Amino acid sequence: MYIDEIRFSLWLDFLEREFILKDFQKVIEQYKITGATSNPAIFKEAILKSPAYQEQLQTLQDKDPKGKYEALAIKDIQMAADVLKPLYEKGDDGFVSIEVDPRLAHDAQGTIKEAKRLYDQIGRDNVMIKIPVTPAGCEAIEELVASGIHVNATLIFSPYQARECLDAMERGSRKNPDGYKVLSVFVSRFDRKLDPILQSKDLPTGKVGIMNAAKIYNMITKRDIPKTRTLFASTGVKGSAYPAHYYISNLVAPDSVNTAPLHTIEAFAEDGDPKPKLPIQQEEIDQFFTMLKAHEIDMKQVYHDLLQEGLKAFEEAFEAILQELK
Numbered sequence: 001m002y003i004d005e006i007r008f009s010l011w012l013d014f015l016e017r018e019f020i021l022k023d024f025q026k027v028i029e030q031y032k033i034t035g036a037t038s039n040p041a042i043f044k045e046a047i048l049k050s051p052a053y054q055e056q057l058q059t060l061q062d063k064d065p066k067g068k069y070e071a072l073a074i075k076d077i078q079m080a081a082d083v084l085k086p087l088y089e090k091g092d093d094g095f096v097s098i099e100v101d102p103r104l105a106h107d108a109q110g111t112i113k114e115a116k117r118l119y120d121q122i123g124r125d126n127v128m129i130k131i132p133v134t135p136a137g138c139e140a141i142e143e144l145v146a147s148g149i150h151v152n153a154t155l156i157f158s159p160y161q162a163r164e165c166l167d168a169m170e171r172g173s174r175k176n177p178d179g180y181k182v183l184s185v186f187v188s189r190f191d192r193k194l195d196p197i198l199q200s201k202d203l204p205t206g207k208v209g210i211m212n213a214a215k216i217y218n219m220i221t222k223r224d225i226p227k228t229r230t231l232f233a234s235t236g237v238k239g240s241a242y243p244a245h246y247y248i249s250n251l252v253a254p255d256s257v258n259t260a261p262l263h264t265i266e267a268f269a270e271d272g273d274p275k276p277k278l279p280i281q282q283e284e285i286d287q288f289f290t291m292l293k294a295h296e297i298d299m300k301q302v303y304h305d306l307l308q309e310g311l312k313a314f315e316e317a318f319e320a321i322l323q324e325l326k
Contacts, residue, residue: 001093002032006255007255008256008276009034009256010033010259010260011093011259012024012037012261012262013233013260015076016045016076017079018052020076020080021052021079024080025083027262028083028084033265035093035094035257036095038097038130039130040099040314040317041317043069043317056071065326073098077098077122077124078122095128096126096127097127098118098127100129102311102314102318106135108137108140108143111137111140112139115144129149129151130151130152130184131151131153132310133155134311141153145179146175151181151182152181152182152231153165153183155311155314157302158307163219166228179227181227182228183228184232186306188238190209190306191205191206191208194297203291208292210247213232213251214279214285215282215289216230217230218282221279229255230255231259232248235247243267244263244267244268245270245272247264248268250277251277252276253279254276256278
């Protein structure tokens with residue numbers, strides 16, 4: 001754990017086969033990383049740009065594009081899980097996440113079926129299955145938690161999504177309390193969308209993602225569901241508006257995880273501030289969002305748009321992989 005005293009963890013938001021083979025263990029030790037996350041966009045970059053997959057691809061000629069993708073992704077997840085296994089065995093996270101087919105985001109039964117199949121095929125105890133938090137996703141999350149499968153609930157933008165997800169996790173946990181769960185709250189995309197608008201109104205920038213994450217963190221903490229933590233995602237900085245470690249430094253919180261690209265973690269280790277920044281008092285958070293509303297910032301619309309953009313981006317990345325593997 002990066003900060004043992006408050007149970008604050010850093011996970012790496014990146015996987016690629018050659019990296020897993022050559023550098024992953026070294027990076028884990030150097031930066032006290034205790035987990036890894038993947039998504040269709042990460043696998044797209046890895047599979048389509050790295051030569052490390054060509055040898056295995058030659059053995060998959062009889063499979064359809066999705067079968068090829070799954071074989072490649074499962075191999076990477078198994079390898080990463082094996083590297084992380086010692087951490088898992090001593091209770092220091094040790095999880096690696098894989099996402100279900102993003103085209104199933106509105107298909108609860110399809111998601112459940114695929115999630116269980118992937119979990120069984122990977123065959124590692126320290127794997128988390130990532131499920132986007134849609135209404136169908138929440139139905140699937142409840143079933144997977146009840147089955148004892150570790151779940152990473154992803155693409156959470158709004159407090160409403162978080163509440164629905166927590167309800168599903170709580171129902172599932174009553175049937176089976178064994179599985180570990182994280183709620184992946186996306187952060188930086190709020191500021192990339194809203195900073196230009198806030199700047200034009202002479203309002204503070206770089207705050208919406210953090211305050212929204214703080215609000216959802218308070219909700220998750222208050223619910224106190226066993227083996228359930230907040231995971232802050234989308235915490236890399238694009239451009240030079242903020243320091244590379246900005247979103248990690250501003251979201252150090254007890255009982256939480258931050259998943260970020262390696263260069264963001266390197267920046268945090270070199271120049272970040274590890275002092276806890278959360279929780280933020282609910283009154284301060286409410287005042288902030290009241291101020292946004294007074295300046296005609298429609299957060300309901302922002303939440304809706306960011307979720308749709310996130311679902312679309314992962315689906316497009318997945319389709320690009322399948323096209324290339326035809």
